[in-house]
Amino acid sequence: MFGLLPVLNVLATVLVGYSLxxxxxxxxALVLDHSDLHGTxxxxxxxxxxxxxxxxxxxxxxxxxxxxRDGFLLVNLVWxxxxxxxxxxxxxxxxGLSWTDAYFEAMSALTATGATVLSGxxxxxxxxxxxxxxxxxxxxxxxxxxxxxxLPLLGVGxxxxxxxxxxxxxxxxxxTPRIAxxxxxxxxxxxxxxxxxxxxYRYVGMSWPDAFMHTCTTxxxxxxxxxxxxxGYWNSPQVEWxxxxxxxxxxxxxxxxxxxxxxxxxxxxxxDAEIRTYALVLVASIAGLTGVLLFHxxxxxxxxxxxxxxxxxxxxxxTTGYASTDYxxxxxxxxxxxxxxxxFVSCAGSTGGGIKMVRMVMLVKQARREMVRALHPRxxxxxxxxxxxxxxxxxxxxxxxxxxxxxxTLGLTMLMLLSGLDIVTAFSxxxxxxxxxxxxxxxxxxxxxxGSLSDFQTWVCTFGxxxxxxxxxxxxxxxxxxxWRK
Numbered sequence: 001m002f003g004l005l006p007v008l009n010v011l012a013t014v015l016v017g018y019s020l021x022x023x024x025x026x027x028x029a030l031v032l033d034h035s036d037l038h039g040t041x042x043x044x045x046x047x048x049x050x051x052x053x054x055x056x057x058x059x060x061x062x063x064x065x066x067x068x069r070d071g072f073l074l075v076n077l078v079w080x081x082x083x084x085x086x087x088x089x090x091x092x093x094x095x096g097l098s099w100t101d102a103y104f105e106a107m108s109a110l111t112a113t114g115a116t117v118l119s120g121x122x123x124x125x126x127x128x129x130x131x132x133x134x135x136x137x138x139x140x141x142x143x144x145x146x147x148x149x150x151l152p153l154l155g156v157g158x159x160x161x162x163x164x165x166x167x168x169x170x171x172x173x174x175x176t177p178r179i180a181x182x183x184x185x186x187x188x189x190x191x192x193x194x195x196x197x198x199x200x201y202r203y204v205g206m207s208w209p210d211a212f213m214h215t216c217t218t219x220x221x222x223x224x225x226x227x228x229x230x231x232g233y234w235n236s237p238q239v240e241w242x243x244x245x246x247x248x249x250x251x252x253x254x255x256x257x258x259x260x261x262x263x264x265x266x267x268x269x270x271x272d273a274e275i276r277t278y279a280l281v282l283v284a285s286i287a288g289l290t291g292v293l294l295f296h297x298x299x300x301x302x303x304x305x306x307x308x309x310x311x312x313x314x315x316x317x318x319t320t321g322y323a324s325t326d327y328x329x330x331x332x333x334x335x336x337x338x339x340x341x342x343x344f345v346s347c348a349g350s351t352g353g354g355i356k357m358v359r360m361v362m363l364v365k366q367a368r369r370e371m372v373r374a375l376h377p378r379x380x381x382x383x384x385x386x387x388x389x390x391x392x393x394x395x396x397x398x399x400x401x402x403x404x405x406x407x408x409t410l411g412l413t414m415l416m417l418l419s420g421l422d423i424v425t426a427f428s429x430x431x432x433x434x435x436x437x438x439x440x441x442x443x444x445x446x447x448x449x450x451g452s453l454s455d456f457q458t459w460v461c462t463f464g465x466x467x468x469x470x471x472x473x474x475x476x477x478x479x480x481x482x483x484w485r486k
Contacts, residue, residue: 005062007074008055014078015052018085019045024134025089029127032209037093037125044089051085072477079466083107086135093128094118100455104462109135111469112351114223114321114438115461117451121228126209129226133213139469140220140351141190141254182258189257194219197246204238218246221351223321223438230446231311231324240311240324251278251318253349273386274347274358281345281357285313289334296331317341319353321438323446335441339428342437353436353468355405359398361385366395404472408464409434415460421453429453433464 022045029038066074086106091097097105101117108115109132121129194215201211210226217224227233231240252275259268269275289309290302299305308325315322316338328335344360346352365383372381383390409430416426421443428440429450439446444453450461467475477483 003062004073005059006064006066007070007077009059009063010066010074011077011081012052012055012059015048015081015085016056018082019049019052021134021138022048022089025127025131028130028209029125032126035125037127040089040092041127041131043092044085047088048085069483072474072483075470075474076478079110079470083110086110086131089131090128093125098455100458101451104450104458105132106135107462107465108438109133109222109224110139111353111436111465112136112140112217112220112222112319113353113433113436113465113468114217114319115433115440115444115465116224116438116449117453117458119228119449119451121226124226126226129224130209130213133216133222133224133226136220136222136224137194137216138220140222140250141187185258186254189254189261190219193246193249193257197242200242200246201239204242205234205236206239214243215246217322218243218320219250219351221247221250221318221320221346221353223315223319225322231322235324237307240307243322244310244314247314247318247320247322248282251314251346251350251352253347254351255349256347271386274361277361278345278347278357281341282314282317285317285337285341286310289313289337292331292334298330312338313341316437317345318350319346319435319437321432321446323439326445326447328441328445328447339431339437339441343431343435355402355435358385359401362390362395362398363402366399401471401473404476405434408467408472408476412460412464416457419454419457419460421457429457429461430464433461434468436465436468 022041026038026041026045029035029041083103083106086109087099087102090105091099091102094102097118104115104117107113114136118124197218198211198215201214202208206214213224213226216222223230225231225233231243234240252269253272256269256272256275260266286306286309290305293299293305293309294302299308308327311322311324312327314320316327319342327338343354345357346354348356348358362383362385365385369381369383372379383395412430412434413427416430417423421429425440425442425444428442429444432438432440432444439449444450450458453461
């Protein structure tokens with residue numbers, strides 16, 4: 001068995017750096033909160049920093065370069081431990097909140113899922129809502145990606161961490177010779193878009209705190225809000241269109257934006273087969289669902305139907321999870337189609353969840369290839385993406401991923417049914433958490449939340465968010481006996 005102590009040493013370094021994140025809610029508490037919550041944030045920061053320093057000292061003799069298996073273990077530990085420290089101030093600041101619900105809320109925030117157990121968001125202290133939303137900005141692009149950006153001392157291990165956390169089937173392509181430089185470039189693009197989003201929200205009428213919070217959850221595609229009514233609070237088409245634009249932008253790979261910036265050309269975006277399919281599916285879904293709602297008389301005018309459909313299609317398809325109305329009350333085809341979109345539409349390398357559009361494109365092309373080969377067994381018909389031929393190993397990886405994805409979704413749904421949930425709530429809760437969508441249907445629909453679930457059901461959904469964010473295999477590999485052997 002490989003050494004655990006070197007992994008704990010790096011985890012301690014992550015904790016020390018992560019403790020600085022508490023400065024953000026602490027600053028808001030000092031300026032805007034009319035309570036003594038600044039002490040809560042200071043205590044959480046001190047506990048995280050102290051724990052990190054203690055573990056760092058205890059494991060300092062075991063510091064070494066991370067091996068491939070170390071990377072998987074570290075990524076899992078980071079995504080298990082950081083939500084625990086993130087949940088502590090929520091537990092202290094919100095009366096009556098249990099540890100189960102606090103950990104669920106923190107996991108939902110860091111994985112940018114957007115499922116919540118909280119109600120009465122409008123009455124929460126500003127710093128608490130800021131913390132929930134800020135976590136989605138951090139977790140959206142990836143905690144480990146941030147670590148790799150600021151800890152080049154990880155060396156070769158940094159490459160393994162990048163592969164273990166980064167979404168998508170093709171993780172070997174580097175945008176720059178050094179992985180730390182790649183990570184810094186991606187975060188730079190991310191923050192430029194975030195700044196533009198915040199200024200746009202402020203321009204259309206949001207307050208500065210709301211603009212900051214909703215920028216975090218828009219660019220992170222997490223969907224948390226500071227209001228129970230979410231975007232229905234503003235009842236503003238201008239605010240919704242800003243959200244639509246930036247959610248759609250965040251659903252595209254930030255690596256592509258980085259390439260566009262370096263090439264000083266938009267052609268890398270226009271030529272990308274995944275992005276073209278992504279845009280086509282969004283436009284077709286908006287047009288189709290607008291027609292469905294008008295046919296059923298859900299809205300009186302085409303403009304109102306288009307506005308509502310565009311907002312919710314982009315929101316759910318990109319796994320953001322914002323809502324401005326209870327779309328579960330639409331004709332049944334509409335909410336089911338929205339949930340289906342949320343399972344695959346986001347591009348690999350974006351902040352969205354789900355299986356990613358590139359995998360869906362590969363699966364469709366592989367299916368077509370097999371049908372052609374059934375008719376013409378001797379034909380040479382490789383799977384291509386744009387002008388690139390996809391290696392058979394990548395196709396095999398995608399097929400394995402889909403098998404694990406299906407088994408995980410089915411297994412977790414059966415656990416939820418075993419606990420006594422109805423089929424609609426059980427299945428949609430699992431789909432919503434494994435794909436990091438946020439709201440589901442039934443008891444966990446857009447007009448309700450996950451607060452009515454039992455502790456067991458909440459932990460099942462928490463596990464679903466974790467495996468969904470790390471794309472299943474990075475978590476499931478820990479359960480393989482081979483992982484723990486020398």
